[in-house]
Amino acid sequence: MLSPSSGNTVIKSKLIGRRMFLLTAAKAIVTFGIIGRLVSLQINERSKYKTLSDKNRFREWKLAPERGVIRDFFDKEIASNKQVYQVHLIPENSKDIEKLFVRLKTILNITEKKLFYLKRVIAKQKPWEPIIVSDNITWSEFSRLNLFLHELEGVKPIVSVARMYPDNSSAHILGYVSQVSAKDLQTKKYLKDLHVPGMSIGKTGLERKLDEEIIGKIGFQRYEVNAYGKRIKQILINEGQAGKSFKTTLDFEVQKFTSELVKDKAAAVCVMDVYNGDIVSLVSSPTFKPNEFVHGLDKTYWNSLIKNEMRPLTNKAIAGLYPPGSTIKTLVALSALENGVIKPLDTFKCEGKIELYGEKFHCWEKDGHGIVNLRKGIQRSCDVYFYEVARKLGVDRISETAKKFGLGKKVLNGFIEERAGVVPNTKWKKKFIGQNWYLGETLHSGIGQGYFQSTPLQLCLMTAQIANGGFEIKPRIIFDKKNNNLREYIKYKNENPNDPLPTDLLVSNFELKPLFKNQEHINLIKDAMFSSSNEPGGTSYRHRWENKKFTFAGKTGSSQIKRFTQAQREAEVKQESLPYKDRDHALFVAYAPYNDPKYAISVLVEHGGSGGKTAAPIAKKVIKKVLERHELRKRIDSLLGEQV
């Protein structure tokens, strides 16, 4: 049967077929387009996408490294680590953070303020980043937390380590650690790849100086995470590396002893080995509790620190500046001898004061010392004698000698709190004050007043360099096993007393740098210091040791805060009756034992009045303690291979 429209149908199916052919061609093109895209994604760019996929998959959590410990000379830990119990929280693992905090509050001791702070932190960071709810909870809190852990989704009890200082005596020199601040991150390059939430860094003292090395290398845990950041499994763990530990030259026993001795005073004590510059003790008082800084500082404690007029946070030994007072007379005398301005036996007459262009310059002894030569000048600390010497010598030569002995510049390396002090001269005054030098100021400089500013450590170094015969030493606090040229030299000299080589040639063989032209001058000063401490009339005679083993030679000093008025002078006002803030600073420097110097010491007592009365007795006790421990120290020294 033929359909009436069959012709029409055929034409139509031909049309359909033709158009279908066109469509098929289009399909082929699109298909190749897709294949092309697959080639480009899966073959050409596969490594790029593989990287992106891994970046998706893995997430790393940093682990804070364990801080290195700091030990004293006898390997006792003076900045150590202790186990602490912490509470961490990963917000995304908790279903209801508000409820969680309410529950946590019943278990731990969290203040509203802290809670508010935590919520703010959570809002700021990614939900998978852990936050530290509390970084130091007690054992009982910790065990309670573990008991209720099943109700506290997202909370992680962590056992970690934190800095612990066994004692407050060395707080200043050790410094303290505390949380990293935004400013630290900006200014300290080494923290850039190192930042872990909750990590502490050194803020002052040795902790800060050594921070870069002591902090250690950061570890990390690499987890596979899903798209919501949930950790699926741990892929890799790198424990990091604990920080380097350091051995110092400090003697913890002496630190404790000295700190106890001066605890009620605003004071500083430095003790130094005169041959190698090892700092045996460096104490500043009053001290503070460095442990309080580790886990976030309590506000009332902080206020009590900054309001205390004795400034417990300042390390007075290296950051406190005081006029050196009469302790500088040793250097003034040395400078005068070296420059040939006076001879040891040249005398001046002290009548209690001298007048210069109408201005009166007083000696501390109102009635005068009579006829005074160099030895007596130092022994009695006669101001008039040194006015005369200074006038002859001029300030520039005093300043030259003072600088040679380490005044006016930083003594240690890398302590940001250390200050350089001032050694004035004509140029200095022109530059910093913009005025010409007056002769009267030279006289003040000659007794360590006026513009002179120095730290107790500088005075200790000065004394050590006099005591060792006038050789330059570099103070050090980090123990290091270098050969001690100065001791070798002295040993050689004792064994070969008749060596024909002149001294200057000899010292250069030992790579020593002498600070004198003629060593005899140094010996004169040392002898004068001996008389000051051990002969009747000496300024610290009352506090001498009779025992040869402890006999020291020293020089007192009192640095004036306020000029005495004429009225006060005439009324013979005693220091003790002045207001605390107006009293002189008491200073004392010494070396011991006299016949074979081993250690130098400087003592400063802020507003302590006279050096002979206040500072010398402290020095006396510390010297005994240090010398009693000398044999021990020497044994360690020889064990460690340092030649004696």
Next chain:
Amino acid sequence: MFRPRSIQSSLSIKDKILSIDYILVISIFILGLTSILAMYSTDGGELKYHTKSHVLRFFVFFIMFLILSFIQIRFWHSQSYLIYILFFILLLGVKYFGLTSSGSKRWLDLYFMNLQPSELMKIGLILFLAKYYHRTSIENLNRVRYLFLPIVVLVAPIILVATQPDLGTALLIAAGGLTVAWLAGVRVKFFTISGLASLALLPIAISFLKPYQKSRILTFLNPERDPLGAGYQIIQSKIAIGSGGLFGKGFLQGSQSYLDYLPEKHTDFIFTLFSEEFGFFGSLFILFLYAIIVWRIIKIGNVTRSNFGKLFCYGFGTAFFIYVVVNMMMVLGLLPIVGSPLPIMSYGGSSMMAIMLGLGIVMSCKVYKDTPVN
């Protein structure tokens, strides 16, 4: 051509079974098995809900497809309009009784399954237009009067679907309908005119777009615009496919999908998952299966005698191709994410049902290729 009616109706069961296109059936079966494998992987290598229900659906609808193959082509022809009207009523039903999920109303709750009538409408429209153009003589084809009905049956469901809102499905429905009309011989100028008209209406249409739809289009133009928001899907999909490399990360080893970086991995992004785990060669394999299926459908269109059969096979074959291509281009970052499932591979009962229905009709065209429809 002369053919006694009796011969046609007396095709033995054996003849019918023998005349089935086995290459097509086998390709579909292999694709189905592959999709089960992929679904198993989306469940993280466990026999869970998605896999189980996908297996069930595939076999149920595969058997339905085989049964439908033996239904007389004449039945499909005679009931075309009715089927379209039925689907249209279901679409209307969605508007009033539909289930709302994530902001759009697309499903009807039929107790045993949630039906998405818009998927069925893809087939319904092709069926309607195949019959319509089969009956329209070549002289009348391009008369404006005869364009009226096709426009109505095309635009009405599209508006319903687009306002669900489901822009992707609406566009795919339109693509199928327009293909049939064009194949039937409607002049290109009408397409041009309507194309220009819709371009003119575009600003109005854009004002109807939901914010998320606008952002998807903008995101397609620049995926890095908002990498954690709307661009996330495209970026993560490209990462998954690209990181698959030549041979893939291995079965059940696709980290992107396993770790939930891949959105909608059961449905729209199933190809991404497969591509990540089986790499470039896996992707080619899928593409190859689809090419065979399309090729066989067109081939059946070639051998079937009636223009209704031809128009349906060509129309459905092309629409099927478009579904595949749009989905792949979408996950490959070549098209905006519009939400279109990959036929047979993707999880979804309605899509599976619609595709199997279409394939059933195609197969019936093969079995009854020489039967005149009227």
